[in-house]
Amino acid sequence: MREIIVAEDLHKSYGRIVALRGLNLKVHEGSIMGLIGPNGAGKTTTIKIILGLLRPDKGEVYVFGENPWDNPKIKREIGVIYEKATFPEYYKVLDYLRRVCRIYGEPEQRAKEVLELVGLEAYNRTIKNLSAGMLQKFAIAHALIHHPRLIIADEPASNLDPEARSKLLDLILRLHKEEGVTFLISSHILPELGRVCDSVAIINKGKILASGNLMKLFKKYSIRAIRISTDKPNDFANALKRLSYVEDISVDDKGVLLTVKEEAEREVYEDSLRIAKEIGATILGIEMGVTSLEQLYHRVIRIGGDV
Amino acid sequence: MFRKGKAFLEVLAIMLHEDYKFPVLELFVFLFVLSTFILMSPTSFQAITFHYTKERMIYALISAQMDIPGIPFLIFLILVLKNIAYGFGSDFEKGTIQVLLSYPLRRSALLTAKLISGLGIPLVMFVGIGIFALYVLFPKLVLNGITYIVISYLAFLSYGLLITAIILLLVIYLKRSGAPLAVGMAFCFLRIIARGLLDLYVEATKRTTPLKIISIFDSSLALRYYCEHTIWSPSSSEVMGYVIISYCLVLGLFLIAYYYFSRRLDI
Numbered sequence: 001m002r003e004i005i006v007a008e009d010l011h012k013s014y015g016r017i018v019a020l021r022g023l024n025l026k027v028h029e030g031s032i033m034g035l036i037g038p039n040g041a042g043k044t045t046t047i048k049i050i051l052g053l054l055r056p057d058k059g060e061v062y063v064f065g066e067n068p069w070d071n072p073k074i075k076r077e078i079g080v081i082y083e084k085a086t087f088p089e090y091y092k093v094l095d096y097l098r099r100v101c102r103i104y105g106e107p108e109q110r111a112k113e114v115l116e117l118v119g120l121e122a123y124n125r126t127i128k129n130l131s132a133g134m135l136q137k138f139a140i141a142h143a144l145i146h147h148p149r150l151i152i153a154d155e156p157a158s159n160l161d162p163e164a165r166s167k168l169l170d171l172i173l174r175l176h177k178e179e180g181v182t183f184l185i186s187s188h189i190l191p192e193l194g195r196v197c198d199s200v201a202i203i204n205k206g207k208i209l210a211s212g213n214l215m216k217l218f219k220k221y222s223i224r225a226i227r228i229s230t231d232k233p234n235d236f237a238n239a240l241k242r243l244s245y246v247e248d249i250s251v252d253d254k255g256v257l258l259t260v261k262e263e264a265e266r267e268v269y270e271d272s273l274r275i276a277k278e279i280g281a282t283i284l285g286i287e288m289g290v291t292s293l294e295q296l297y298h299r300v301i302r303i304g305g306d307v
Numbered sequence: 308m309f310r311k312g313k314a315f316l317e318v319l320a321i322m323l324h325e326d327y328k329f330p331v332l333e334l335f336v337f338l339f340v341l342s343t344f345i346l347m348s349p350t351s352f353q354a355i356t357f358h359y360t361k362e363r364m365i366y367a368l369i370s371a372q373m374d375i376p377g378i379p380f381l382i383f384l385i386l387v388l389k390n391i392a393y394g395f396g397s398d399f400e401k402g403t404i405q406v407l408l409s410y411p412l413r414r415s416a417l418l419t420a421k422l423i424s425g426l427g428i429p430l431v432m433f434v435g436i437g438i439f440a441l442y443v444l445f446p447k448l449v450l451n452g453i454t455y456i457v458i459s460y461l462a463f464l465s466y467g468l469l470i471t472a473i474i475l476l477l478v479i480y481l482k483r484s485g486a487p488l489a490v491g492m493a494f495c496f497l498r499i500i501a502r503g504l505l506d507l508y509v510e511a512t513k514r515t516t517p518l519k520i521i522s523i524f525d526s527s528l529a530l531r532y533y534c535e536h537t538i539w540s541p542s543s544s545e546v547m548g549y550v551i552i553s554y555c556l557v558l559g560l561f562l563i564a565y566y567y568f569s570r571r572l573d574i
Binding site for chain 2 (some may be wrong): 047051052053054055072073074075076078080082084085087088089090091098099100101102104106116142
C-alpha cells in the first residue's frame with residue numbers, strides 16, 4: 001500500500017531541549033496508526049512537523065508525496081483534531097462550520113451533517129460558550145467537513161465522556177471502513193486506541209522504538225499476556241509482582257494483566273491458585289494468550305525497542 | 308469545488324468577524340467622525356483668519372486629525388493595536404492560528420488577510436472619513452490640492468505604520484499579545500516626548516541634524532518644517548524624499564514580517 005506520510009531522520013530541538021533525534025515514520029494509506037509514547041516523547045512535535053506547523057532542524061517529511069511546509073494544497077486532504085483546539089470564539093457553531101464548508105467548496109448542508117455525526121446539537125451556541133467536551137466534538141466535526149483522506153488526531157478523546165469516546169471510536173472505524181480514511185492518532189488511552197488501530201508507532205525520547213503492524217509487533221515482542229479475573233485484582237497483582245518470572249503487570253477493569261517469560265506459563269496457573277488461597281481471593285477466570293497494546297507499549301519502552 | 312481565492316475571502320471574513328465584533332467598528336467610526344469635525348472646525352477658522360497658504364492650510368487641517376496626541380489618530384492606533392497586537396497575539400496564545408493554518412492557504416495569504424482586517428480597514432476608514440470631512444468643510448481646497456493632501460496623509464501615517472510593522476514583528480516573534488501591546492503604546496508616548504524634547508533642543512542649539520534623523524522615521528516632521536519655514540526649511544523634493552525613505556523602512560519591516568511568518572516561524 002502507498003505511503004501517505006513519510007518522515008525521514010527528523011531532528012528538532014527547542015533551545016537546549018531535544019524533542020526529536022532522528023525519527024523515522026511511515027503511515028500507509030488505509031491504515032489506522034496509533035502514535036504512542038510517554039509525555040514529552042515527541043508526539044506533538046512529530047504531528048506539528050507533519051502538518052507543516054514546525055520545520056525540522058534536519059530530515060524530511062512528505063505527506064501525499066509533498067513537503068507540507070511548502071504545499072498548503074495538501075491540507076485539502078487532511079483533517080486535523082488538536083488536543084486543545086481554539087476556534088474563532090465569537091462565531092456560532094453552525095455559522096462557523098458553514099463558513100468552513102465554503103473554504104473547502106463543500107455544500108453548506110455538510111455542516112449539519114458533521115454535527116449530527118458527532119452528536120453535537122448546540123447549533124446556535126457561540127463557540128466560546130461550549131463546554132470542553134462539546135468543543136472537542138466540534139473539533140472533530142470541523143475535521144470531517146471536507147471529507148479528508150487523512151485525519152491526524154492529537155488526543156482526540158480527551159475531554160470526552162466514556163459514551164462519547166466509544167462513539168468516537170465507532171466513528172473512526174466507520175470512516176475507515178466506508179470511506180477508506182487513513183488515521184494517525186496520538187493518544188494516552190491505550191485500551192481504546194488498541195480497539196481501533198491496526199498499526200502502531202511507539203515513540204520515546206524523540207525516536208521511534210518500534211512501529212508497524214500491531215499483530216506483527218505482538219509476535220515480535222512475544223506479547224502473550226495472561227489475564228486473571230478476580231474479585232481482588234490489586235491484592236492479586238501485588239502478590240504476583242514478587243514472582244521472578246513476571247515481566248510486566250497491570251490492573252485494568254477486567255482484572256490483572258501480566259506478561260511472563262515464555263517457559264513459565266504453566267507455573268502461573270499453579271501460583272495463581274496458591275495466591276488466591278493465601279489472600280482469600282476468588283479467581284473468576286484465567287485467559288491465556290491475551291494481546292494488549294498496553295503490554296506491548298510497556299515492553300517496548302522497557303527494553304528500548306530492540307529484541 | 309475548492310477555489311483558492313474564495314478560501315482567502317472566507318478566511319478574511321472570519322478575521323473581520325472576530326476583529327470587529329459589534330459594536331467595535333461602529334463605535335470607533337462614530338468617535339472618529341465626531342472628533343474629526345470637532346478638531347477641524349477651530350483649525351479651519353484659524354486657517355482662514357490668518358490667511359494661510361493652500362499648503363499650510365492643508366497641513367494644519369490634516370495635522371488636527373492625524374498628529375499625536377490628536378483624538379482621531381489615537382482612535383486609529385487603538386484599533387490597530389487591538390487588532391494586531393491583542394487580536395493576532397491572542398491567536399498565537401490561544402492556538403487559533405493552528406486552526407487557521409489547517410486551511411489550504413499559504414501562510415502569506417493568511418497574514419495578508421490579517422493585515423487587511425486589522426490594518427487595512429481602519430486605514431481606509433481613517434483616511435476616507437478624514438478626506439470626507441475636509442471635503443465637507445473645504446470642497447474647493449480638496450479638489451485643487453488633492454496631491455498635497457495625499458502626500459500629507461502619507462507623511463502623517465508613516466510613523467503609525469512604522470509602529471504597526473514593529474508590533475507585527477514582535478507579535479510574530481514572541482507569539483504573545485501583552486508585550487507588543489505595551490511596546491506599541493510606549494512608542495506612541497515616546498513620539499510625544501521625543502517631539503517635545505526635540506523642539507527644545509533645536510530651539511536652544513539651532514542644529515537641524517536631529518530633525519533630519521527623526522524625519523526618516525516620521526516624515527510628518529519634515530512636512531511640518533516645510534510648511535512653517537522656521538529653523539529648518541526642507542524643499543518639497545526633500546519632503547518627498549523623507550516620505551519615500553520612511554515608507555521604504557515600513558515596507559522593509561513588513562517584508563521581514565512576511566518572510567519570517569511564511570518561511571521561518573514555528574507554531
